[in-house]
Amino acid sequence: MKKLVVFGLGARGNIYATFAKTYPEKFDLTAVIENAADRLEYAKQNYPGAKLFSDYRDFLKADIKADIVAVATQDNDHREHAIAMMKAGYDLLLEKPIANNLQDCLDIYAASVKYGRKVIVCHVLRYTPFYSTVKRIIDEGKLGEVVTIHASENVGYYHQAHSFVRGPWRNKEESSPMILAKCCHDMDIIRYLIGEECISVNSYGGLYYFNKEHAPEGAAKYCSECKYTDCVYKAQTIYLSEKGKEFAAYFTTKEKTDENILSDLKHSPYDRCVYFSDNDVVDHEVTIMRFKNGKTACHTMTAFSQNIYRDLKVHGTKAELVGIIENNDIEIRYFDGRTEKIKVDISAATVGKHMGGDYFMMNSLFKTLNGEKAEGVTYLDVSIESHLMCFAAEESRLNGGDTRLIKK
Numbered sequence: 001m002k003k004l005v006v007f008g009l010g011a012r013g014n015i016y017a018t019f020a021k022t023y024p025e026k027f028d029l030t031a032v033i034e035n036a037a038d039r040l041e042y043a044k045q046n047y048p049g050a051k052l053f054s055d056y057r058d059f060l061k062a063d064i065k066a067d068i069v070a071v072a073t074q075d076n077d078h079r080e081h082a083i084a085m086m087k088a089g090y091d092l093l094l095e096k097p098i099a100n101n102l103q104d105c106l107d108i109y110a111a112s113v114k115y116g117r118k119v120i121v122c123h124v125l126r127y128t129p130f131y132s133t134v135k136r137i138i139d140e141g142k143l144g145e146v147v148t149i150h151a152s153e154n155v156g157y158y159h160q161a162h163s164f165v166r167g168p169w170r171n172k173e174e175s176s177p178m179i180l181a182k183c184c185h186d187m188d189i190i191r192y193l194i195g196e197e198c199i200s201v202n203s204y205g206g207l208y209y210f211n212k213e214h215a216p217e218g219a220a221k222y223c224s225e226c227k228y229t230d231c232v233y234k235a236q237t238i239y240l241s242e243k244g245k246e247f248a249a250y251f252t253t254k255e256k257t258d259e260n261i262l263s264d265l266k267h268s269p270y271d272r273c274v275y276f277s278d279n280d281v282v283d284h285e286v287t288i289m290r291f292k293n294g295k296t297a298c299h300t301m302t303a304f305s306q307n308i309y310r311d312l313k314v315h316g317t318k319a320e321l322v323g324i325i326e327n328n329d330i331e332i333r334y335f336d337g338r339t340e341k342i343k344v345d346i347s348a349a350t351v352g353k354h355m356g357g358d359y360f361m362m363n364s365l366f367k368t369l370n371g372e373k374a375e376g377v378t379y380l381d382v383s384i385e386s387h388l389m390c391f392a393a394e395e396s397r398l399n400g401g402d403t404r405l406i407k408k
């Protein structure tokens with residue numbers, strides 16, 4: 001059993017705490033560091049065995065033994081929190097992005113070297129049965145040599161409206177550029193599947209739609225006061241819908257009844273019209289990557305999809321592979337005419353999200369801490385590559401799609 005500390009008991013931190021509670025033979029939730037009073041109260045009720053701290057400095061003074069600290073505070077705070085923990089001698093499970101700007105990422109990396117600490121970044125896709133199976137198929141040589149990959153991340157219109165127009169990741173100064181916040185997973189997985197270093201990127205995209213130019217005549221600043229009741233982006237419609245309800249946790253800790261949601265939503269930042277928010281992150285972006293040996297990949301991020309899904313096409317010299325992670329289906333189309341269909345099983349994943357990624361990541365973390373070999377686990381030296389690709393893509397996008405070289 002390994003001692004786990006959760007630093008930031010928000011949506012992500014709570015998944016790690018829940019995993020520990022569900023599998024006490026693997027993790028003991030030794031402490032929680034959380035500065036919001038309601039979250040701390042939640043911790044008191046739900047994790048009575050954990051020591052609670054509202055300030056991480058008090059946690060450090062308490063000199064608590066732990067095998068790993070999960071840093072799950074917001075992007076902007078990762079530098080301060082990750083470095084403080086490493087300096088005190090803790091290894092980290094660090095939420096992605098490593099940090100929201102290049103310098104902070106490099107500082108965290110330098111600190112991990114200086115203090116000799118291990119940092120595993122939560123690139124959850126690596127641990128999903130879907131991408132693990134794709135990786136295995138590639139490694140077995142079933143596709144021949146992989147030459148190019150096409151991947152897309154379909155954010156979902158309602159998810160974009162919640163997270164990237166009204167919510168925590170809407171503004172790149174306050175959080176991160178979209179390519180980093182949303183697509184560092186994709187850059188990591190593309191790099192992992194291609195198996196070669198990325199040499200350069202070009203990126204194009206922008207904030208096309210969620211701005212005042214697209215507001216219909218007479219639209220109100222708050223959805224609760226707007227005459228356009230059939231707008232698909234209407235906050236009340238999104239947060240009362242089956243798929244949008246989970247996001248209500250961002251503005252209410254009450255039971256998720258329609259009445260509670262509507263009252264706590266009213267005039268909160270999440271009630272804002274999508275055309276009148278203070279968002280500046282992109283709603284569509286295409287990134288082209290060139291890898292060593294001339295291999296290529298293309299990634300599209302778009303807000304404009306009915307559902308949230310990622311699709312993948314891997315083109316090899318003997319076969320192509322297609323799949324959508326949310327369907328857990330993989331199809332290999334061999335050039336000799338055969339087709340192989342593979343159904344990926346994620347039924348073991350009882351905790352977390354990301355199509356089993358959270359659950360299998362925690363299992364891999366447990367194995368790694370026990371000194372066993374665990375599939376998918378990588379450390380900062382590898383994880384930082386995806387971030388370098390994202391920062392280079394952002395620079396390229398801001399410079400009209402100019403080629404940016406990746407310097408490691």
Ligand SMILES: NC(=O)c1ccc[n+]([C@@H]2O[C@H](COP(=O)([O-])OP(=O)(O)OC[C@H]3O[C@@H](n4cnc5c(N)ncnc54)[C@H](O)[C@@H]3O)[C@@H](O)[C@H]2O)c1
Binds near residue numbers: 055056
């Ligand atoms: N791995 C993934 O796929 C994935 C998915 C979503 C979010 N994330 C990342 O996870 C991180 C957390 O995201 P979230 O959605 O859980 O956010 P959140 O806002 O729900 O959680 C952050 C928590 O940290 C607490 N906190 C903030 N400052 C603190 C401080 N100084 N001391 C103690 N507690 C503090 C907040 O009160 C909050 O409870 C972000 O970096 C985000 O980008 C990763």
